[in-house]
Amino acid sequence: MRDETHDPARQSWVPGAAGHPDFPLQNLPFGVLSTGDRPRVGVAIGDHVLDLAALEAAGLVRPDPERTVFDAPALNPFMALGPAAWQATREALSRLLGGEDARLRDDPVLTGRALIPAERAMLQLPFKVAEYTDFYASREHATNVGTMFRGPDNALPANWLHIPIGYNGRASTVVVSGGGIVRPMGQLKAPGDQAPRFGASERLDFELEVGAVVGTATAMGTRLSTAQADRAIFGYVLLNDWSARDIQVWEYVPLGPFQSKAFATSISPWVVTAAALEPFRTEAPGRLAPLLPYLHEDTPNNLDLELAVDLAPADGEPATIARTNASGLYYSSAQQLAHHTACGCAMSVGDLLGSGTVSGRAPGSYGSLLELAWNGAHPVRLSDGTSRTFLADGDTVTLRGWCARDGAARIGFGACRGTILPAHA
Numbered sequence: 001m002r003d004e005t006h007d008p009a010r011q012s013w014v015p016g017a018a019g020h021p022d023f024p025l026q027n028l029p030f031g032v033l034s035t036g037d038r039p040r041v042g043v044a045i046g047d048h049v050l051d052l053a054a055l056e057a058a059g060l061v062r063p064d065p066e067r068t069v070f071d072a073p074a075l076n077p078f079m080a081l082g083p084a085a086w087q088a089t090r091e092a093l094s095r096l097l098g099g100e101d102a103r104l105r106d107d108p109v110l111t112g113r114a115l116i117p118a119e120r121a122m123l124q125l126p127f128k129v130a131e132y133t134d135f136y137a138s139r140e141h142a143t144n145v146g147t148m149f150r151g152p153d154n155a156l157p158a159n160w161l162h163i164p165i166g167y168n169g170r171a172s173t174v175v176v177s178g179g180g181i182v183r184p185m186g187q188l189k190a191p192g193d194q195a196p197r198f199g200a201s202e203r204l205d206f207e208l209e210v211g212a213v214v215g216t217a218t219a220m221g222t223r224l225s226t227a228q229a230d231r232a233i234f235g236y237v238l239l240n241d242w243s244a245r246d247i248q249v250w251e252y253v254p255l256g257p258f259q260s261k262a263f264a265t266s267i268s269p270w271v272v273t274a275a276a277l278e279p280f281r282t283e284a285p286g287r288l289a290p291l292l293p294y295l296h297e298d299t300p301n302n303l304d305l306e307l308a309v310d311l312a313p314a315d316g317e318p319a320t321i322a323r324t325n326a327s328g329l330y331y332s333s334a335q336q337l338a339h340h341t342a343c344g345c346a347m348s349v350g351d352l353l354g355s356g357t358v359s360g361r362a363p364g365s366y367g368s369l370l371e372l373a374w375n376g377a378h379p380v381r382l383s384d385g386t387s388r389t390f391l392a393d394g395d396t397v398t399l400r401g402w403c404a405r406d407g408a409a410r411i412g413f414g415a416c417r418g419t420i421l422p423a424h425a
């Protein structure tokens with residue numbers, strides 16, 4: 001539902017916020033910051049971060065009358081209050097930062113304390129990741145990977161057009177954008193090798209994904225409809241499901257990825273709320289086989305979200321190596337979450353659901369190096385004249401995402417970045 005928080009004509013009085021490419025008044029993404037002291041919840045507005053713990057202490061926002069939720073190192077306590085509190089808080093922040101409620105703008109002491117220049121705010125993992133599940137929603141990606149792993153005749157698994165398939169990943173190694181990613185060690189066995197060996201991955205890859213953040217818990221035995229699942233999603237992040245393809249191709253039969261994807265998953269520091277993304281809902285692609293009723297959708301639940309991948313060598317400039325859009329994903333996050341609960345699986349506040357690698361049809365729109373370089377056959381050129389089939393030590397991968405449509409303010413996700421560090425051999 002669109003409301004005045006989406007009105008593109010409204011602007012914030014915060015310097016630099018009007019027309020900001022990522023964080024205008026209409027976005028208000030949530031994250032966790034510190035300025036060298038305790039971590040607390042904030043929202044991005046232009047080139048500033050608004051400290052919500054300071055606003056809560058001053059009584060300007062109070063999502064829970066019983067206790068503070070923003071003076072916390074994670075978004076989980078706020079998310080647990082549920083959709084009505086999320087919306088009331090969004091509306092209150094929109095009025096405070098839009099100036100219709102002048103109590104923040106006209107209080108220089110509070111503004112000085114609460115409005116922190118972005119370069120001073122150290123952004124942390126925004127929420128405690130309860131559990132992490134990764135899906136496989138791009139038909140193009142599934143077809144490409146299937147072709148490389150199993151041959152063109154068996155590319156798309158028989159279940160794929162019926163089930164939003166996924167695997168249970170590791171919450172323990174979900175990290176926030178910005179740090180180093182150590183090249184993993186593992187079992188490697190090339191097709192011609194007699195036996196496996198233990199060594200550093202030589203086929204390290206990224207995966208461009210969108211992560212849905214579950215904000216409402218369900219009890220064991222409870223099934224969510226797609227509409228209920230849609231309402232349970234608090235927001236979205238950019239997600240890089242780092243993947244060691246040589247470990248993966250040897251280990252994945254028959255239980256799926258394990259060590260090849262468990263060493264690190266990066267997410268962007270700002271959770272863009274589902275509320276902010278309302279103007280960018282779009283229909284899923286046409287169905288190639290009828291879906292079972294529990295997966296039917298009454299509303300357009302896909303997102304018209306532009307995505308890009310930049311790759312920079314050590315000491316080199318970034319080059320954009322992929323551009324795509326999440327709108328073409330065959331399954332929405334709401335369908336994935338509904339399916340997740342279909343057996344009665346309980347969901348927790350802070351569960352993270354990866355969309356699956358977002359690949360489009362054209363070669364430049366693939367969301368992994370495995371596909372962009374087509375299993376090593378077409379190396380990708382970088383800014384320094386070198387090329388890559390897989391990631392080298394020192395490479396920095398940056399995912400970017402933004403929504404832009406006529407009649408709506410542009411909403412950005414910021415960046416999700418990681419730099420490859422040598423293996424601990």
Ligand SMILES: O=C(O)/C=C/C(=O)CC(=O)CC(=O)O
Binds near residue numbers: 149355
């Ligand atoms: O088809 C396979 O065997 C492997 C698929 C994956 O790489 C799993 C995965 O992470 C799914 C995705 O990101 O779309």
Ligand SMILES: [Ca+2]
Binds near residue numbers: 241356357
């Ligand atoms: Ca993945």
Ligand SMILES: [Mg+2]
Binds near residue numbers: 242261262
């Ligand atoms: Mg991973």
